[in-house]
Amino acid sequence: MQQEPLSLMQFQKKFGTEKACQKHLFRLRWPEGFRCPRCRHAEAYFHRTRHLYICKACGYQASLTAGTVFHKTRTPLHKWFWMIWLMGRQKSGISMLSLQRMLEIKTYKTVWTMGHKIRKAMAERDAGYKLAGLIEMDDTYFGAPKPGKRGRGATGKAKVVVAVETPAEKKKPRFAAMRMVPNVSSAEIKPLVQERLAAEAVIKTDGWQGYSFLDASPSLQHEWLVPGSGKEAPKVLPWVHTLIANIKGNIRGIHHGVSPKHLPRYLGEFCYRFNRRFWEPQMFNRMLHACLNTSSITFLELRQ
Numbered sequence: 001m002q003q004e005p006l007s008l009m010q011f012q013k014k015f016g017t018e019k020a021c022q023k024h025l026f027r028l029r030w031p032e033g034f035r036c037p038r039c040r041h042a043e044a045y046f047h048r049t050r051h052l053y054i055c056k057a058c059g060y061q062a063s064l065t066a067g068t069v070f071h072k073t074r075t076p077l078h079k080w081f082w083m084i085w086l087m088g089r090q091k092s093g094i095s096m097l098s099l100q101r102m103l104e105i106k107t108y109k110t111v112w113t114m115g116h117k118i119r120k121a122m123a124e125r126d127a128g129y130k131l132a133g134l135i136e137m138d139d140t141y142f143g144a145p146k147p148g149k150r151g152r153g154a155t156g157k158a159k160v161v162v163a164v165e166t167p168a169e170k171k172k173p174r175f176a177a178m179r180m181v182p183n184v185s186s187a188e189i190k191p192l193v194q195e196r197l198a199a200e201a202v203i204k205t206d207g208w209q210g211y212s213f214l215d216a217s218p219s220l221q222h223e224w225l226v227p228g229s230g231k232e233a234p235k236v237l238p239w240v241h242t243l244i245a246n247i248k249g250n251i252r253g254i255h256h257g258v259s260p261k262h263l264p265r266y267l268g269e270f271c272y273r274f275n276r277r278f279w280e281p282q283m284f285n286r287m288l289h290a291c292l293n294t295s296s297i298t299f300l301e302l303r304q
């Protein structure tokens with residue numbers, strides 16, 4: 001296993017050509033060599049102009065990039081590779097505008113769409129993992145509030161529930177999960193708990209009624225920490241508050257604000273990187289793997 005992340009020079013040397021990138025994708029997609037998706041035959045002709053692998057037994061035309069984020073892309077693979085590498089390397093994220101300039105991608109729309117495709121792959125991958133043990137949980141708001149109520153009743157802000165797996169004895173937190181919710185109510189928090197938290201966990205929250213359903217769970221243990229206003233929450237839920245401050249800083253500083261429509265993908269990107277921060281040397285290949293195993297999304301779908 002690789003111990004250090006590749007340097008910029010090593011990366012350019014390794015993935016500087018289309019051919020090198022294709023070869024790498026091929027190895028990730030078919031680690032044991034080509035396998036026909038239809039008949040499992042192991043031999044194929046390569047159709048150079050159409051970039052297709054044609055099964056020698058049944059004639060099936062397999063594409064290296066079908067069903068991946070690279071499907072039908074007009075951007076060269078080596079630019080995709082750079083982009084994935086850079087998005088994985090920058091702890092606080094990277095702006096699409098600087099990527100557009102660095103990678104000489106013609107339009108902002110192209111780089112923006114690429115960014116969201118990569119984020120979607122990261123978010124989907126991350127959603128498959130569960131937090132366990134001791135978990136801090138709280139909710140927060142992104143974006144400018146509309147005039148009116150403040151705090152949990154506020155309208156016009158994106159509401160996000162955040163869970164962080166925290167080891168005892170003040171060690172660093174391990175994993176995090178975030179989800180945008182229409183309301184910070186039991187009905188909306190419950191799916192996050194069911195899908196992203198292990199069946200047996202100890203969950204610390206403040207005194208908000210939206211978390212009361214946790215008390216009824218036979219396997220979960222719920223610790224109410226601050227009854228009432230929640231002003232003491234940063235002290236008793238330190239990690240969840242640190243993470244919230246970090247992602248808000250990233251979104252403000254790097255992405256200059258994000259609309260609620262796209263926020264879930266930014267949350268996914270943030271958590272993906274955070275959850276794998278101790279495996280930095282493997283980050284690029286893991287991200288590529290995620291990009292190969294996700295359904296693609298079109299610009300039009302992103303805009304809806």
Ligand SMILES: [Zn+2]
Pocket residue numbers: 036037038039040041055056057058059060
């Ligand atoms: Zn075949």
